[in-house]
Amino acid sequence: MRFAVVVFPGSNCDHDAYHAAKEVLGQEAEFVWHKETDLRGADAVILPGGFSHGDYLRTGAIARFSPVMDAVKRFAAAGGPVLGICNGFQILLEAGLLPGAMLRNRGLKFLCAHVHARVEQTDTPFTLACRPQQVLRMPIAHGEGNYFTTPEGLRTLQENRQIVFRYVDPSGHVTEDANPNGSLESIAGICNERRNVVGLMPHPERACELSLGSEDGLVLFESVMAAHASGALAAAGSASA
Amino acid sequence: MRARVFVTLKPSVFDPQGKTIVDALHSLGYGGVEDVRQGKYFELELTAESSEKARSMASEVADKLLANPVIESYRIEVG
Numbered sequence: 001m002r003f004a005v006v007v008f009p010g011s012n013c014d015h016d017a018y019h020a021a022k023e024v025l026g027q028e029a030e031f032v033w034h035k036e037t038d039l040r041g042a043d044a045v046i047l048p049g050g051f052s053h054g055d056y057l058r059t060g061a062i063a064r065f066s067p068v069m070d071a072v073k074r075f076a077a078a079g080g081p082v083l084g085i086c087n088g089f090q091i092l093l094e095a096g097l098l099p100g101a102m103l104r105n106r107g108l109k110f111l112c113a114h115v116h117a118r119v120e121q122t123d124t125p126f127t128l129a130c131r132p133q134q135v136l137r138m139p140i141a142h143g144e145g146n147y148f149t150t151p152e153g154l155r156t157l158q159e160n161r162q163i164v165f166r167y168v169d170p171s172g173h174v175t176e177d178a179n180p181n182g183s184l185e186s187i188a189g190i191c192n193e194r195r196n197v198v199g200l201m202p203h204p205e206r207a208c209e210l211s212l213g214s215e216d217g218l219v220l221f222e223s224v225m226a227a228h229a230s231g232a233l234a235a236a237g238s239a240s241a
Numbered sequence: 242m243r244a245r246v247f248v249t250l251k252p253s254v255f256d257p258q259g260k261t262i263v264d265a266l267h268s269l270g271y272g273g274v275e276d277v278r279q280g281k282y283f284e285l286e287l288t289a290e291s292s293e294k295a296r297s298m299a300s301e302v303a304d305k306l307l308a309n310p311v312i313e314s315y316r317i318e319v320g
Contacts, residue, residue, distance in 0.1 A: 058309055065306075094309065101311035103250075104257045148254060148312055182257070 004042030013049035047088025060090035089199030100149035106182025165189030
């Protein structure tokens with residue numbers, strides 16, 4: 001399977017995502033510079049974490065206009081699996097590929113810690129290998145991860161089961177203390193209506209080896225590999241060529 | 242021609258920075274400051290034939306890039 005890792009000026013988890021896909025999981029992986037206009041036949045696209053364009057104006061606000069984003073939109077529209085991690089999630093929100101927006105963390109601090117996220121939905125290409133309600137321990141590293149949407153927006157997310165990850169305590173319960181940044185409904189990650197575009201603030205790519213403290217993030221990569229192997233993604237893959 | 246764009250969080254959106262600033266002001270003894278909302282201010286130098294055209298260009302720019310309509314609203318002054 002072939003992963004494209006998009007590189008924006010200021011991305012800094014691009015190598016982590018590449019390493020996870022290529023070295024840990026033994027898949028093909030390629031960096032795609034944000035000025036490029038095609039995804040070189042990728043089967044899955046990762047928008048990595050970092051500080052694209054220095055986070056100036058708003059996180060992800062400028063990256064959404066990069067030439068590569070037209071290709072990402074076409075890929076997503078064809079059903080291709082797209083994963084936005086941290087800043088990648090913020091870019092997907094600004095680009096309108098996912099609903100809502102990010103606010104400054106409730107406590108204003110940049111948070112760098114391991115958290116627990118519970119898998120709420122297992123029918124996305126990035127969670128299909130998860131057990132329902134599986135708790136994943138992954139790091140977060142962000143200043144703007146306080147997810148916000150309107151009351152109508154939240155209702156839509158709930159009705160369509162688009163809340164994919166929520167912050168929980170180690171035993172899997174949603175509590176106020178386990179919500180690190182003040183996110184609405186403890187939301188850590190969501191998907192689009194079609195379920196092929198997923199964004200989350202925790203970093204699965206930095207939790208793929210025990211030497212890094214956790215390998216809970218592997219299951220996201222294994223999920224999309226299983227989706228690819230089943231042939232469910234074949235149509236989307238050809239759209240990126 | 243100059244346009245000034247003021248971007249603020251919508252009233253329904255919590256502003257953690259504004260809250261911290263008002264708390265700081267209270268601890269400095271300014272109990273009369275009831276609330277603070279932090280926003281962004283942009284000065285645009287525009288080539289435009291009329292103030293109407295300048296306003297329309299500033300508005301387009303604000304819609305497209307300067308403000309995020311999910312959480313923010315904006316106000317424009319021209320001239």
